[in-house]
Amino acid sequence: MTDATPVVEFSDVSYVLPDGRKILQDLSFEARRGEILILLGRSGSGKTTALKLINRLLELSSGELRVDGRSSKDWNVIELRRHIGYAIQEVGLFPHYTVARNIALVPSIQNWPKDKIDARVQELLRLVGLNSDISSRYPHQLSGGQRQRVGVARALAADPPILLMDEPFGALDPLTRADLQREFLSLQQQLGKTVLFVTHDLHEALRLGTRIALLEEGRLVSLTSADEFLTSPEPLVKKYVDAFGTTERQREKP
DSSP: OOOSOEEEEEEEEEEEOTTSOEEEEEEEEEEETTOEEEEEOOTTSSHHHHHHHHTTSSOOSEEEEEETTEEGGGSOHHHHHHTEEEEETTOOOOTTSOHHHHHTHHHHHTTOOHHHHHHHHHHHHHHTTOOGGGGGSOGGGSOHHHHHHHHHHHHHTTOOSEEEEESTTTTSOHHHHHHHHHHHHHHHHHHOOEEEEEESOHHHHHHHOSEEEEEETTEEEEEEEHHHHTTOOOHHHHHHHHHHTOOSOOOOOO
16 A cells, blocks of 8 residues: 655666766655655656666766665665666566476575475466466566566566556557556556656556656656656646647556
């Protein structure tokens, strides 16, 4: 369930490349406990960079970023990444690992007992809508939708309180994508994770998001509830709504 507790906080965060190009500029927002915060924007707006700063795949240039009330710089980077699940469009499954071994990767690194790992793998397969007999297959033997489900299961394996999702369903066909969006909403209701979800698709943002943060050229343009986004007077928001032909929020209740 969503509450007002900030879990991830950006305070005047900037990220500048060595050549001086600014990717993020004075970015300030927070993700609240249990919500799905959508980072929306066109390609190059800084969405993925913002995610990578959270789990320190990149280091911020200035400002402060807090995770569960602690500066990201004060976290041990391994501990921080174990606290955060990460799912991306390309999935990133290890091709020479079975489905079970891919899902079990982080629990294995954390030295969970084998019986606990095996039980967790089976639990997660059920959660993401896959049969247990898929566990011995390899990624190349799966459909795109199945691989994406395995990627989500792997992100959830060690039960992290925070999920970062970078266009996780973007490469799928529309029907499979809609199925996974619906399943993800149901899963989120069960688990109550704090999710930061990157997309450039307004329909997906409206369907999944608790709130929507619109980024443009590394800056925050708008941050509203998903319902308020559609009636925002902000000119760039209006352009998005007009471009997608969206007049109402189309979110299904799981």
